[in-house]
Amino acid sequence: MxxxxxxxxxxxxxxxxxxxxxxxxxxxxxxxxxxxxxxxxxxxxxxxxxxxxxxxxxxAAPRGLALRETALPALEAHRDDRARRHLDDVHVRRVGRARHRHVPERRDGDHTNDQAGLVPSGAAS
Missing domain, CATH: 1.10.10.10 (Winged helix-like DNA-binding domain superfamily/Winged helix DNA-binding domain)
Incomplete structure (x- = not known):
């Protein structure tokens, strides 16, 4: 059935x-x-x-677990690539040591990217 x-x-x-x-x-x-x-x-x-x-x-099927283990690296790489491409589009607040210069953030949903803590790796803080 x-x-x-x-x-x-x-x-x-x-x-x-x-x-x-x-x-x-x-x-x-x-x-x-x-x-x-x-x-x-x-x-x-x-x-x-x-x-x-x-x-x-x-x-919980054993074949399903093997499929998951095989597919997981490709899925993670896809997710990481999408995250990198998204961060390229994000306007980031940059804080210098002696002064604070604010760059307007793009709004996504109800939160600004700044509030969500989206800062690309390697960005000056």
């Missing part, structure tokens, strides 16, 4: 689950109820979707 879900079909009705699994409506409903109680399925918009408990269980 869980195999019926996918990227193209993230939400299914009871009838769609029944057809996809080849089970009767009553059997599909009974199994769906059990899966909801365990957290593998969630009710949403008149249908069902994969529940968080199933994602948590999948995260």
């Amino acid at each position: 869980l195999g019926a879900f996918g990227a193209a079909r993230p939400r299914l009705t009871l009838s769609e689950l029944s057809r996809a699994s080849g089970l009767s409506l009553t059997t599909t409903h009974r199994i769906a109820t059990d899966l909801i109680e365990w957290g593998a399925l969630e009710e949403a918009d008149g249908g069902y979707q994969i529940g968080l408990r199933l994602w948590e269980a999948a995260r």
Whole structure:
């Protein structure tokens, strides 16, 4: 039954689950109820979707851990590159020893970059 879900079909009705699994409506409903109680399925918009408990269980799968370890360096490099590019766009407050010169900050959301403490590495402080 869980195999019926996918990227193209993230939400299914009871009838769609029944057809996809080849089970009767009553059997599909009974199994769906059990899966909801365990957290593998969630009710949403008149249908069902994969529940968080199933994602948590999948995260612990050994193959998933190996994939994470393989992908993590590339993901971290991408994150670091995006952070460097963002800091290139940030106006930074520069404080000299004897005087204070203030450069206007760009506002992001409710906080200025200065308030958020965004100072590129190597910047004079």
